[in-house]
Amino acid sequence: MSTEPVAGKYQVVIVDDELVIRNGLRSVVDWGTLGFEIAGVFGSASELLEWLPTGTADVLLVDICMPGMDGLQLIGNAKACRKGLVPVVLSGYDNFEYAQAAIDRGVYGYLLKPVREAQLEELFHRLRRLLDDRARHQALDTAVAESDAARQLMLLLHEGTIDPSGLQRLLVAYPTLSHFPSARIMVMEIVPARYCAEESSIDGKIRAALEDLEAWLRQVCPAVRLPDRPIIPVVFTGDEQESLRIARDCFRRAEAMISDRDVTLSAAVGRPAGRLDELHFSMVSAESELQRRRYEGTGILIEPGEDRRQTPIHEDVEYGELDDFAGFAHAVVETDPDTAQQVIRHLFSNLTDECVSDLRLVETRIWSFIEQVSSQLTLYGIPAEIARRQLYTAFERSLSWPTYAIAAEAMDVEVEKFLGVTEGYRHDPRNAAIMDAVRFIRANLAEDISLEQLAERAQMSNSYFSRLFKHVVGEKFKDYLINNRLAAAKQRLSETSDKVYAVAESVGFRDHHYFSDVFKRKIGVTPLEYRHRSRSGKS
Known part of the structure; x- marks a missing residue:
């Protein structure tokens, strides 16, 4: 556990049982620029609860899966201790059950591991606006309560003289x-x-x-x-x-x-x-x-009544699959605005059918859609970070309209703009070389793959290839390789009964102990725990 004196910014506390993740979250973004400071970093729920009565915290950034008290239990205890605390959850699981349980506990954001820098920055930009709005409302509350009109009304109400x-x-x-x-x-x-x-x-x-x-x-x-x-x-x-x-x-x-x-x-x-x-x-x-x-x-x-929101109609389908992200990506590549707009309308239609009104659930659904689309578009030379930024901005503008129906109309215009932005990237020969490298990685995960090997294949220097790869794909080469191997490992763990060492070897990890360490650090649970949860319907 570590704490430090802070003042002048919103205070963030981090709780995760993995030291590497704690240190990574502390350094992954420039917290000061976002208007936040790290007030404390803790390795367990008990450490935070011991510190919280005397500490200062506005935001709780917590892992959902920890030994002892898990993140969801900790959120309830921490909010009881610190009024106004805003929780943000980290999880290696992207199913609706976990997201809904987190929302029920007043969670502001639900981030999937491994957490991307851009995703963390976007969420805390929005959170800063929320906290600023809350501070302004508290100031308004005080002003109204102290006004002459308020005092006179309270007196009349107390005397019972109002009709x-x-x-x-x-x-x-x-x-x-x-x-x-x-x-x-x-x-x-x-x-x-x-x-x-x-x-x-x-x-x-x-x-x-x-x-x-x-x-x-x-x-x-x-x-x-x-x-x-x-x-x-x-x-x-x-x-x-x-x-x-x-x-x-x-x-x-x-x-x-x-x-x-x-x-x-x-x-x-x-x-x-x-x-x-x-x-x-x-x-x-x-x-x-x-x-x-x-x-x-x-x-x-x-009028007040029974909440119409339900468990999604398609419980067994993960975020993004309902909305045909592959079809949207194909429409972008083919410069087919009609099909792309149809996919987006389907997305908003699902939100309407499922009666989703909580914007946090909407953002979880949309962020997953954006991630899936961006990943698909990298195969065609469109940089992932460009796609993420453009799509996120488009959805943010559209959701400012009052209904999903009008938001879908607004997205028709945004989709046209997005297709115009992305068209130029697909014809850049440098991007084509990176896409060839991406396809090679995905097709040969079980083999030994090095940056030097791919740079030579692309006829580029190692340093230039590394910079261009991160620009186009949105991740460093090493991170992209590991994340794809882990994604393939998750699929094999869910669908087969192969031993852990066999799964590790099949996706390119020669040392199964190293594989287990990386899997736990990135996903938040061990490979065997992931297999058990995936088969019990919790992953």
Whole structure:
């Protein structure tokens, strides 16, 4: 275990039972540039839990498979000890069960081993924005709670002089009061009604509609608009049925007011609160329900009820296979936008059918799709890092639209751009030489393969071949060779009963002890443990 004094940035603690992985995570990215610092590095759950009561931590980066207390158990204990701690999980397994269990425990990210530098940076860029937003909301909570209007409203509520059927000002942070009329919060969001390439134009229409809606609401109640977000929350007092009736009436009137514009209203009602200090939970509930608009659509009032999200319809299919990543890669190579767009629409259609509203699960699915596609495209001379970056940016832009249906329309445009970017790479003769090396590696994993051998085959110097290989493939030659051998080993362990030493030799490892060490370091479990879990349906 190691700790160090930190200040001024969000604090990260790392827990993994493998020293090599701990050290690798500590040095793989420039944490300071991302806005984070490493507050502590621990080899077990017990070490972290002993340190946590007196330490400072904002993010927990934890291995899911450790001896003793595993990562999922540790997350529950650590969050109970440190309020607001954001967990990020590492795993050698990419099945839905593990991802769903992690999401159920409030995990922000689910990273598959071996972790790529670009993937880690992307996740922590998003996490930094989340933590910044949370800090701004906490500041807003304090400001609202201390305002004169808030104090006056709390006094009126305490004295019981407010008409329970009226609309009142939203309070985000509240001191505890012993008596409070039942209430619930509705959040209303102005969103685009359809895809529009001119985002600045639609942004202007959203702002105008927001201003009109806010002015109308203030005629019946003071409303609070969240900063930098097109959302207006309002609170309705009254018993459970009465507050819901008023919310429905308010939604219908607000929807009618903006019906003649290129925007639409999306709204959700939170669960009722019986005390003033519980209104925050009604707000959280409403915002959570609002995410269902991604698959239910806009122009409706989403009410609390049974969560429609299910276990995926195709439980036995891994991420990416449902979405035909090979077909997408082939369409890119053939410059066939129609087929590529059809694959992307199938991806979003699956998300709709499975009622997935949690963006963390969406990102897990999409990142797997991107990884599979990028790997396929390297066979045709398209650099993996270029493909990853372009596709990730395209999906990120598309998912900013309110529903999966509109996101699919936005991706039609992004796919056209992606095909234009990648076309030039396929005709570069230098890339063709690297692709020949990649095909040679995949076809001869059981043989002794060296960088010098492949550089000579490509008629390049060793140093130039090494640099070009990393640029095109996205990994160093040695890492790519080992990762492909491990992937082949995982398949043989799952599908055959061969001895571990025989599996090792069949994929190019001459020393089966070294193979077991590398497998455990990269995948997180021993080869025999992986075989057992894969056959019991957990890998």
